[in-house]
Amino acid sequence: MGKLDRSFYLKDTVTVARQLLGKLLVHEVDGNKISGLIVETEAYLGTEDRAAHSFGGRRTPRNEAMYSQGGHAYVYFIYGMYYCFNAVTGHEGVSEAVLVRALEPLEGLDFMAAARYQTSYSELNARQKINLTNGPGKLCMALTIDRSLNGEDLCGNRLYIEERDETPDICSSKRIGIDYAGDDRDLLLRFNILNNKYVSK
DNA sequence: ACCGCGATGCCCT
DNA sequence: GGGCATCGCGGTA
Numbered sequence: 668m669g670k671l672d673r674s675f676y677l678k679d680t681v682t683v684a685r686q687l688l689g690k691l692l693v694h695e696v697d698g699n700k701i702s703g704l705i706v707e708t709e710a711y712l713g714t715e716d717r718a719a720h721s722f723g724g725r726r727t728p729r730n731e732a733m734y735s736q737g738g739h740a741y742v743y744f745i746y747g748m749y750y751c752f753n754a755v756t757g758h759e760g761v762s763e764a765v766l767v768r769a770l771e772p773l774e775g776l777d778f779m780a781a782a783r784y785q786t787s788y789s790e791l792n793a794r795q796k797i798n799l800t801n802g803p804g805k806l807c808m809a810l811t812i813d814r815s816l817n818g819e820d821l822c823g824n825r826l827y828i829e830e831r832d833e834t835p836d837i838c839s840s841k842r843i844g845i846d847y848a849g850d851d852r853d854l855l856l857r858f859n860i861l862n863n864k865y866v867s868k
Numbered sequence: 869a870c871c872g873c874g875a876t877g878c879c880c881t
Numbered sequence: 882g883g884g885c886a887t888c889g890c891g892g893t894a
Contacts, residue, residue, distance in 0.1 A: 709886070718886070729879060746887050747876030753886090766886060804887045844886050 669830045673822055676737030680756040680763040681856065683737075684710040687754065687765055688837050688860050691773065691829040694810040701778050701810050703770030703800050704831070707859040707866045709842045711753070713763040718848035721762030732818045733762040740826060742807070742817040749804030752812050754821060754828065768843070768857070770800040771865040772809070779809035802867045835860040843867070 671690065676683060685708075693702040711719040713733075720730040720743070732741040733755060741753040741764050753764035772779055776788040779799050784791060791799075800806040807813065812826070819826050839855040846852055859866045 711886075720886080725880095727880070743886085744878065745885060747878070747885090749887050751886060768886085798889095802887070842886075847885085 668832075670822070671738075671828045671830060673736075673738045676754060676756050676821070677758060678756070680710045680712055680765060683754070683756045684708045684765045684856070685837060685858050687767070687828065688858060689831050689833055689835040691831055692752075692767060692770060692806075692810070693774075693829060694812060694816075694826050695824065696775075696778070696811060699775055699778060701775035702829075703772045703774075703806065703810070703865075705767055705769075705828070706771050706863040707767075707769035707857070709766040709768060709858070710856040711764050711766060712856070713757075713761060716848075716854075717851040718842060718845040718854075719762070719764075726762070730762070733764050734760055735818065737761075738821045740812075740816050740819040740821055742812060742814060742819075744814060745804070750807040750813050751803040752807055752810075752816075766803060767806065768803045769859070769865050769867045770806045770809075771863060772796075772799050782811055783809050797864060801865045835863075837861060 687705050690705050714724045721733045736759040737756045739755045741755050753766045755764045757763045780788040800809045821827050840857045842857045
């Protein structure tokens with residue numbers, strides 16, 4: 668399966684958010700592939716979107732990566748203890764991005780279990796298996812995505828997204844955790860694979 | 869099952 | 882000094 672190239676990320680942000688569903692997010696750590704299928708995303712539409720960190724043209728050290736060329740990572744630190752991973756979209760200077768909110772674990776299961784629960788995958792109960800990657804902070808813990816990957820080129824060899832054959836059935840809904848965003852809180856910019864058990868609650 | 873809350877740090881006003 | 886694109890716990894039912 669091929670790695671998604673630059674042109675994928677230069678498409679319209681909502682298109683990217685929808686098309687990322689079913690693709691494989693990969694972090695290569697010490698030669699090991701840690702990966703999961705993307706099952707939930709949200710689109711953040713830049714300076715016009717009250718929910719986006721770049722609303723109104725806000726441009727600071729924290730959100731600078733949002734303004735980079737499509738196909739880079741925007742990783743930010745939130746609530747004092749979690750990271751969230753976005754794929755930046757659009758051309759340089761455009762501050763749009765897609766937040767990856769949940770994964771279905773595929774490769775490196777023991778690595779993820781160690782990162783989340785300090786044990787092996789086979790020792791996890793059913794609830795812990797689901798909770799490995801069913802939220803934006805959780806998937807970053809499981810894949811050890813942190814500040815050091817902010818601005819990383821997703822067309823490189825450390826952190827990237829792979830093509831997949833299957834085109835999943837999807838649906839849209841309101842974005843999570845953005846009640847501060849006025850009317851924009853009601854936009855249907857959250858997308859998920861139907862009936863996938865790793866979609867966040 | 870759902871609900872409420874505290875954790876915890878960094879950024880930006 | 883306020884608030885945050887979250888999570889997990891402990892309460893009640």
